[in-house]
Amino acid sequence: MSTPKDLLTIESLSDADIRNILQGAAEMKQVFCSGKTHPALAGKSVLTLFYEPSTRTRSSFELAARRLQADVTTFSVATSSVVKGESVHDTIDTLMSMHMDYIIVRHKNSGIPAVIGRHAKASVINAGDGAHAHPSQAFLDAFTLQEKYGELTGKRVVIIGDILHSRVARSTSTILKRLGAEVAYMGPGPLVPLQKHTGIPRFTNWDSVFEWKPDVIYLLRVQNERMDTPFFPSADYHQAFGVTEERLKRIDALDLSIMHPGPVNRGVELCDNAMEYRNSLICNQVENGVAARMSILSYLTPRTQNND
Amino acid sequence: MTSTYIRNATWAPTGECFDIRLAPGHSQTVPELGNLTICDAEVMPAGQMNIPERARVIDATGKLILPALFDLHAKVEIEGRSKRESVTRTGQAAVQGGVWGMLVQPTSGFMFDNSSALDSFRDAVGQRSAAEMIPAGCISMGMKGEQQAPYNTLAARGITILSDAGERPGNLLMMHRAMKYVAELDMTLAIRGDVPSITANTCIQPGTTSYKLGLHGTPPCAEEIGIEIIVRLAQDAGCRLHVQSVSTAGGVEIIRRAKAAGARITAEVALHHLLFTHEDIGDYDTNYKTLPPLRDKADTEALLAGVKDGTIDCIVSDHTPCTPFAKKQDFPTAPQGMCLLDHFLPTLYTRLIKPGKLSWAELVRACCVNPCTLAVPDVMDPAEPEGMPLLLFDPEATITVCQDNLPCGTINTPLLGQTLYGSVTLPLQ
Numbered sequence: 001m002s003t004p005k006d007l008l009t010i011e012s013l014s015d016a017d018i019r020n021i022l023q024g025a026a027e028m029k030q031v032f033c034s035g036k037t038h039p040a041l042a043g044k045s046v047l048t049l050f051y052e053p054s055t056r057t058r059s060s061f062e063l064a065a066r067r068l069q070a071d072v073t074t075f076s077v078a079t080s081s082v083v084k085g086e087s088v089h090d091t092i093d094t095l096m097s098m099h100m101d102y103i104i105v106r107h108k109n110s111g112i113p114a115v116i117g118r119h120a121k122a123s124v125i126n127a128g129d130g131a132h133a134h135p136s137q138a139f140l141d142a143f144t145l146q147e148k149y150g151e152l153t154g155k156r157v158v159i160i161g162d163i164l165h166s167r168v169a170r171s172t173s174t175i176l177k178r179l180g181a182e183v184a185y186m187g188p189g190p191l192v193p194l195q196k197h198t199g200i201p202r203f204t205n206w207d208s209v210f211e212w213k214p215d216v217i218y219l220l221r222v223q224n225e226r227m228d229t230p231f232f233p234s235a236d237y238h239q240a241f242g243v244t245e246e247r248l249k250r251i252d253a254l255d256l257s258i259m260h261p262g263p264v265n266r267g268v269e270l271c272d273n274a275m276e277y278r279n280s281l282i283c284n285q286v287e288n289g290v291a292a293r294m295s296i297l298s299y300l301t302p303r304t305q306n307n308d
Numbered sequence: 309m310t311s312t313y314i315r316n317a318t319w320a321p322t323g324e325c326f327d328i329r330l331a332p333g334h335s336q337t338v339p340e341l342g343n344l345t346i347c348d349a350e351v352m353p354a355g356q357m358n359i360p361e362r363a364r365v366i367d368a369t370g371k372l373i374l375p376a377l378f379d380l381h382a383k384v385e386i387e388g389r390s391k392r393e394s395v396t397r398t399g400q401a402a403v404q405g406g407v408w409g410m411l412v413q414p415t416s417g418f419m420f421d422n423s424s425a426l427d428s429f430r431d432a433v434g435q436r437s438a439a440e441m442i443p444a445g446c447i448s449m450g451m452k453g454e455q456q457a458p459y460n461t462l463a464a465r466g467i468t469i470l471s472d473a474g475e476r477p478g479n480l481l482m483m484h485r486a487m488k489y490v491a492e493l494d495m496t497l498a499i500r501g502d503v504p505s506i507t508a509n510t511c512i513q514p515g516t517t518s519y520k521l522g523l524h525g526t527p528p529c530a531e532e533i534g535i536e537i538i539v540r541l542a543q544d545a546g547c548r549l550h551v552q553s554v555s556t557a558g559g560v561e562i563i564r565r566a567k568a569a570g571a572r573i574t575a576e577v578a579l580h581h582l583l584f585t586h587e588d589i590g591d592y593d594t595n596y597k598t599l600p601p602l603r604d605k606a607d608t609e610a611l612l613a614g615v616k617d618g619t620i621d622c623i624v625s626d627h628t629p630c631t632p633f634a635k636k637q638d639f640p641t642a643p644q645g646m647c648l649l650d651h652f653l654p655t656l657y658t659r660l661i662k663p664g665k666l667s668w669a670e671l672v673r674a675c676c677v678n679p680c681t682l683a684v685p686d687v688m689d690p691a692e693p694e695g696m697p698l699l700l701f702d703p704e705a706t707i708t709v710c711q712d713n714l715p716c717g718t719i720n721t722p723l724l725g726q727t728l729y730g731s732v733t734l735p736l737q
Contacts, residue, residue, distance in 0.1 A: 011520075089636065110522040111592040111638040130640070132522030167522060197519045228509065 002301045006117040006124040009133040010174040017299070018142075018178060024295030025143045025288065032067055032291050040298035041070035044101040049075045049091075050127070051082070051107040056262055056286060057127050057136070061104045064293035070102070088112060092120050101302045105129075123302040131165045131226070137261055138171035140292040142179055144284050145216065148257060153180030158209050160241060161220030161269060164191045165227070168220060168261045173200060184212055187220075187241060188232040205240075206247060210254075216281075217251060218259040219243065219269040238267060243274045257281050313359050314736060317368035317700060320668035325354035326373065328698070330736055335695035342669075344375055344677070345687070347695030349736065372701040374672055376408035376734050380576055380679040381498075381552060381624035382649060383473065384441065385415040386718060387631050391432040398627070398649070399437030400715035406653030406732040407625070408697050409440030411683045413473035414451060421446035421457040426465050442683055444471040447486055447497060453478030456486045463493050469683060471498035474552055474599055474626075478504060480537065487545035496574075496682065497542065498550040500600070501535030501559060511640055513586040513601045521592060523639060526601050532558040539566045539573060550682065551575040554620060555600040557610030564619040574682060575619065577611045578626035580646045583659050584608075588722065592639040595722040598626070599644035612660075616670055621678040623656070623671075625649040629718035647721045650714045653699075654707060654728040662703075662729060697735055705731035 004017060013021075031038045046065040050058055058074075065072045075095065082091060088107075095103065102123045105113050110130030117124040128134040142152070149155055157176055163169045163185045173183040185192050186203040195202045203209055209217075222237060238244065243251065243258065248271060251258065257279045264270055264282070274280065314328040319341055326340070328349050335347040350357075359365060379402065386394040394417075402410055414420040418429055420443045433441045445462035449455045451472040459470070470490060477483050477499055487497060507530045512518045514525025535551055539562065542549035551563060554575050563575045580598055585605050589596045596602055614620035628645025635642050648655055656675070660666040676696065680687045686694050707713060707730075709723045 087633075087637070089633070107638075109638045109640045111640070114592055115636070115638050130522050131524075170519075170522060193519050197514070197516050 003299050005301055005303055006113070007135050007296055007300060008113050008117055008124065008126045010135050010138050010171050010178065015178065018175065021139055021292070021295050021299050022143055022146065024299055025139065025292045028294035028298070029288065029291035032294060037067050037069050038294065038298070039069050041065060041068035041102075044070045045073065045099060046070040046102040046104065046297070047073045047075055047095060047100045048127075049077070049095070049103055049105045051077050051105075051112075052128070054106055054127070056289070057106065060286070060289040061125075061127060061136070061293050064290050064297055065102070067290070068294055068297055070297070073100070088115060089119060092116050096120055096122065099304065101304045102297060102300070121303040123300040125296060125300070128167050130167065132167050132170065134167040134171045136289070136293050136296055137168050138175040139296060140285055140289040141172045141218075141259065141261075142175045143292050144259070144281050144288045145176070145181070147284065147288070148281060149215070151180070152176065155181045155216065156184070156212065156214040157181055157216040157218055158184045158186055158203070158212065158214040159218045159220060160186045160209070162191045162222050163187050163220070164193060164231075165223045166220050172218070184209070184214070188237075190231045210250065214256060216257045216259060217243065220261065221263060221265060222268055238271075242268060243270045245271050245273060248274050248277060252277065252279075255279065259285060262286065310360065310363050312364045312366065312737065313357070314366045314368045314700065315359070316354050317371055317373040320372040320374040320701065321672055326351050327354050327357040327359065328373070328736070329357065335693060337690065337693060342672070345690070345693035345695040346375070346698055349698055368700060370704065372703060373698050374668065374701065375676045376697045376699040377406050377653060377675040378679040378683065378696075379407045379410040379625045379627070379649065379652070380622050380683055381578070382410040382412060382627040383415050383629065383645075384412050385417040386629045386716070387634070389717070391417060391428070392436055395432045395441065396436045397716050398629075399439040399441070401627075401650040402439035403734050404713075404715055404732065405625075405649050405651055406699050406701070406734055407439060407649065408699075408734060409442065409684060411469060411679070412441050412443050413471055414444060414446045415473060418443070419446065419450060420444065420462070420467070421449050423461050423465050426462070426467070440684075443467065444469045444498065446470065447472045447499070448482065451475045453482065456482065456489065459490050459493055459495065463495060467495070469496045469498055469550065471552065474500045476502045476504040476507070477534070477538065480541065483538070484541045484545060487542050487547035491545050491547040494548075496548040496550050498552050499538050500552040501531045501533070501538060501554070502600075503530040503534050506530040511597060511601060511644075512589065513603050515586055515604065517586045517589050521589070521639065528556040528558055528603065528607070531556050531600055532562060535559050535562050539563070539571060542573065543571050547572075549573045553578055553581075553600055553626060554611065554614070555581045555603050555607060557607045560610045560614040560619055564614070567619060574621040574678070576622040576624045577615060577620045578624055579648050579652070579655065580626065582608055582612055582615070582623065583655075584722065593722065594635045594637070594639055594642035595646065595720050597639060597642055597644050598646050612665060615666065615674050621674065622682070623674045624679070625652055629716055630720040632719055635720045645720060647714070647716055647718050648723070650716050650721070651707070651709060651723065651728055653701065653732055654730040655723065657701070657703065657730040658728045700733035700736055702731045702733075703729060705729070707731060
């Protein structure tokens with residue numbers, strides 16, 4: 001049985017897919033860390049199509065593709081026909097004529113990668129669409145936690161911040177729950193959807209977070225660019241919802257891990273010292289991002305001609 | 309010339325049988341048909357009509373007759389097609405769906421804010437449309453919500469209902485003044501309840517689906533506050549108000565209360581709000597993207613209860629043709645709108661009547677009597693009635709919805725591939 005063509009969401013994957021990709025990430029990490037390459041994508045073309053600004057995700061994918069010996073093309077939206085009003089369909093038709101095998105797409109609108117996936121024979125990897133999904137982030141998060149804790153069954157992860165606009169929260173909570181972990185959300189009231197809609201416990205203050213006894217504190221960036229009208233009094237954010245020096249001491253005493261998908265707003269989500277905290281997994285996440293993306297790329301099966 | 313007779317057809321609301329002689333130009337008020345006035349036909353209880361031996365007789369045993377439907381909310385313009393073709397195709401779709409007439413909402417191509425636009429529309433309709441098409445005048449110039457349209461000019465051209473086609477009512481002061489003005493002209497304002505500052509950039513009911521898909525939710529309270537506002541403004545202005553596209557249980561309740569308090573309001577629900585919920589959107593199916601969005605199951609139930617107890621006066625199609633390309637786009641970008649007009653009556657029958665959720669009498673009231681009373685009162689006026697046509701409905705027939713039986717030519721319907729019960733004969737022949 002062939003593996004999936006696209007990676008659009010965690011929900012669309014079977015348990016075996018998740019297990020295989022995570023296992024692959026461990027193998028790819030050895031390749032990556034030893035400075036070698038792997039021929040999984042030799043002769044294949046990979047395109048990164050980012051309609052939204054990104055540095056780490058894009059370079060992580062491009063590095064991963066190169067380590068798999070693929071040809072990598074960067075489609076620059078800012079200088080392309082897209083700014084002249086070309087529709088996504090027409091852009092994809094153009095790109096498919098260039099015989100791309102993998103398209104890695106990021107867009108501000110939820111659901112765009114699915115539209116492209118239906119339309120293109122290439123494997124489409126969702127590198128983040130609106131507030132919908134960011135499955136490669138979910139894999140690198142799960143992989144990072146597995147490295148730290150082994151089995152995730154019963155581990156408790158609280159995701160803190162702007163849940164409403166966060167594709168990371170949706171995808172990472174989904175994969176962690178599939179792996180047996182427990183997830184809770186915490187943040188300012190207007191930014192945390194109701195538990196009856198998410199099925200995930202909802203907190204709005206740190207006291208309830210500590211009472212819940214989490215193993216991991218996962219902080220999200222406040223996405224000001226997605227907030228047309230303010231959702232909360234921003235001057236209060238760090239004191240009310242951030243990891244302050246005082247909270248860091250408590251986190252340290254309880255030996256909890258800290259994660260963040262980056263980029264970090266220092267002084268907002270995290271105080272300065274939290275960046276150097278002994279149990280911070282933030283740099284591991286970045287490193288594992290390349291390994292997880294190598295594994296994802298080598299796992300999918302494009303339906304393009306030169307793959308037959 | 310010998311007439312055509314239809315023998316032994318069942319009057320859907322009561323189950324009584326009638327014989328019919330087709331008689332173009334003849335109208336008749338029939339007590340047994342709920343005192344409705346029927347045009348182009350003579351109707352008598354079965355067995356009482358003297359049918360000549362050599363006459364053409366259609367045996368309608370097992371088939372139903374009912375007045376053809378009137379759709380109070382439809383858009384005719386089809387993007388990429390000429391005005392004439394839009395009118396022709398929509399007319400065909402309407403008649404196939406059992407709809408003999410419709411109130412046409414203004415759109416960018418049919419901007420009914422001046423007399424020449426009305427003339428050019430009526431010219432396009434001319435002999436081309438199989439269905440009657442009554443234009444609704446604009447409330448504001450260009451439907452922009454800034455400056456009142458020329459109501460006297462529109463009234464002089466026979467316009468009785470004004471609508472900005474569900475556009476968000478922007479400037480409430482403009483609206484209030486428009487209401488006071490048209491109250492003197494005895495026109496009806498048709499408006500949707502909304503608070504634009506709350507619903508901007510939203511496209512879905514907030515809930516499990518909006519969370520799963522990462523889409524911004526349109527809170528039901530925005531519609532309900534909006535309805536409360538327009539009801540209060542209309543009451544203050546003494547203007548007749550028709551609340552368009554009610555989609556929430558709270559909205560039904562507000563209208564129920566206002567009617568009980570004597571407000572001069574009527575209300576409509578789109579058929580899709582009775583049939584579907586946000587959960588049907590599944591994985592971004594844009595055919596389920598509507599304005600207002602599809603709500604919860606409890607809302608569909610409250611809306612249906614509202615239709616049954618008369619709080620909601622009309623069931624409308626809210627027919628909104630969209631091109632296949634437009635609906636192939638991502639969910640936030642794709643336009644809102646659904647097309648259920650082509651199979652309107654079979655859909656009502658299959659989804660509501662057949663499962664026992666709605667009676668034929670309630671359907672006739674909500675899809676015929678009430679919308680006609682609002683939009684074409686002459687048809688209903690007992691003093692000088694023009695009458696409404698009858699249609700023949702075969703409840704045993706089935707049809708599978710496909711591109712070939714969507715005369716409108718737009719396929720933005722979630723019913724594609726589904727089998728519906730019933731076929732419509734309109735006009736009778």
